[in-house]
Amino acid sequence: MSDAEGSARLLRPRDDDALRAELRVIAAGFATPPVVFGGPVSAGTLKISETRGTRTVGLRGLLVSPMLGLGGRAITLLRPQWGEDYATAQTITHDYDRPVINEGLRSIIAVPVVVGGAARAIMYAALRQATPSGGRILDILTRAGDRLATEIKIRDEVDRRVELIDTLVDGGQAPTATALTEGSREIHSDLRALMRTAPDSALATTLHGLADKLAVLSRGGDLPATDITLSGREVDVLAYVALGCTNAAVAQRLSIKPETVKHYLREAMGKLDARSRVEAVSRARRLGLLP
Structure with a gap:
């Protein structure tokens, strides 16, 4: 395993943790919670790693292959x-009857967590009586799947950016100084963009730490002491200005109005005692606030 892969794995929270959290949300949405379970899909095979409300251990660790059973x-x-009565369903294979029937499950819904055109996890909700499937359970399960897909997508992007950071810092075939600097700045801006979409506060904290670390590393050596503090939006605006973006382009990237960009830019310039946007970027870089 390379150093970049090691760093990414250390920074990335376990996807099972995010799956477990969504299963808790699903169960909490009902006065009488359904049985919920699921797991990650790797190389096309599902491994059920999380269960909630089960009475046996038969489902935990079960491997489900493509096209087999509801999950497949x-x-x-x-x-x-979904199947209104699993035991008598004729549209699925029955390779996993023993653990399902031993658990007493009859009405089952399986929802894929789709990222990049592939299933990355499967989440199930099941009842111990035969009932028409769909309705509220399907709606809640689908929304949970969408949230988990967004979370995994962000984590994938963070891993990709961490690998880029490791490449810039550790070497390999060393890029030119200009390419190194510009690459650092683009990665910094991308990390800050991810912060705004991160639904999990712990992940957002990790992103903040990576962006700040990159800003410091890109300067090299000791940084002057400063009590200047820029708001997140002020840093976002300056980061894009540093890449040469116009106010209109910054507004488009941040999904705000051009007038709002001007407001944040004026605030940042005032804090940095700068008379122009170029001077503001330069001083922010000297203080380690931007790469």
Whole structure:
């Protein structure tokens, strides 16, 4: 395993933790919670790693192959699958009857967590009586799947950016000084953009730490002491200005109005005692606030 892969794995929280959190949310949405379970999909195979409300251990660790059972169909077809009465369902294979029937499950919904056109996890909700599937359970499960897909997508992007940072810092075939600087600045801006979409506060904290570390590393050596503090939005605006973006381009990237960009830029310039946007960027870099 390379150093970059090691760093990314250390920084990335376990996806099982995010899955477990979503299963708790699903269960909490009902006065009488359904049985919920699921797990990650790797190389096309699902491994059920999380269960909630089960009475046996038969489902935990179960491996589900593509097109087999409800979960396998969800992996392959990339859309929710359900059975009103699992034991008598004729549209699925029954390779996993023993653990399912031993658990007493009858009505089951399987929802894929789709990222980049592939199933990355499967989440199930099941009842111990035969009932028409869909409705509220399907809606809650689908929304949970969408949230988890967004979380995994962000984590994937963070891993990619961490690998880029490691490449810039550790070497390999060393880029030119100009390429190194510009690459650092682009990665810094991308990390800050990810912060605004991160639904998990712990992940947002990790992103903040990476962006700050990159800003300091890019300067090299000791930084002057400063009590100047820029708000997150002020740093966002300056980061894009540093890349040569116009106010209109910054507004588009941050999904705010050009007048709002001007406001944050004026605030940052005032704090940095700068008379122009170029001077503001220069002083922010000298203080380690920007790469």
